[in-house]
Amino acid sequence: MRFQTQLVPARLIRRYKRFLADCRFEDGREVTAHCANPGSMMGLADPGTKIWLEPNEDPRKKLRYGWRLVDHENGHFTGVDTALPNRALRTALEAREIAELSAYDTVRPEVKYGTNSRVDFLLAAPGLPDAYVEVKSVTLCREPGLAEFPDSVTARGTKHLAELAKVAAAGHRAVLVYLVQRTDCGRFAVAADIDPAYAAACAAARVAGVETLCIGTDISPTSITLARRLDVVDPHGTGPFAASALHSG
Known part of the structure; x- marks a missing residue:
């Protein structure tokens, strides 16, 4: 965009x-x-x-x-604009550019769910379980090439993970999208040392069936667009735990 x-x-x-x-x-x-x-x-x-x-x-x-x-x-x-990832992802979802979510034909933003929460996007399509999609903007880089989230303690982010875990347990799809707003990173990890509670909630959410997607961006003073996949590693950077790519078709 x-x-x-x-x-x-x-x-x-x-x-x-x-x-x-x-x-x-x-x-x-x-x-x-x-x-x-x-x-x-x-x-x-x-x-x-x-x-x-x-x-x-x-x-x-x-x-x-x-x-x-x-x-x-x-x-x-x-x-650095944390509102931009939602706008960019909505455009990509509506154009069916995210391979893992391209089967959904209805995209609804800011839908109430859980306990006093709103999911960033609720996706629906005939014959498919609803997909609850949360988006996180990633801007932290402390090690060359490695993007991290969060950059501070985030009780709100931890709550969202718990809500997504409940959604997955109820038989729906729950998807956490990390959108990395940096062009100098090819890997992503949860910053467990910054927020151990968030890291623990991430681990619990994965066990519950929450999907993790990580998408990089191309950025210039004229535009920001979704781009390459980023490898997702564990909090210590020792191995992959999930990854995502843009739909290439």
């Missing part, structure tokens, strides 16, 4: 209050941009980092710029 307006390069001055970022354009002008990422953004928010901002003219928005990308200045990018 293409960005709605042309991105503008800048340098990060500081990120604060989670959703705000002071930035400096190449001409010296300074602005405050919206940071659509509630996570720790470990390794992505150092002062002086080259970033890309998306301008907007929406009078309903208080801030005229949104922080979209980190430019690692080595040909690689990271997408």
Whole structure:
């Protein structure tokens, strides 16, 4: 999917209050941009980092710029907008581009399920069990080539895993999609040292029948698109436990 307006390069001055970022354009002008990422953004928010901002003219928005990308200045990018993976995956699901889910012809976003939860997507098709799909945006990289999730303790993510496990036990399909918004990673692992409870919930969910898919992205200052498969390894990086690929047909 293409960005709605042309991105503008800048340098990060500081990120604060989670959703705000002071930035400096190449001409010296300074602005405050919206940071659509509630996570720790470990390794992505150092002062002086080259970033890309998306301008907007929406009078309903208080801030005229949104922080979209980190430019690692080595040909690689990271997408920092945590809302983008859902939009990109919805487009791919509706186009039946995800091989494991291509048989489903109905895609419903934000459907209530479990205990005060909403699943990102509920997929349906005649003769098939419903598929409950949760999406997680992955931006953390502490070891070259290895993407990790989460980048901070996530009680919400742990709850989602428990809900998916119940869905699987009830005879439906439960699918957790890790969408890696980095172009410099070819593997993925759960960051068990950051959130042991989440890692334990992942293990329990796999036993319960929850499927794990991991999809990489191609990123540039003009667009972000779903791309290659990423190998998924165990939390210690010693072996594969699942993987996914885009439908090639």
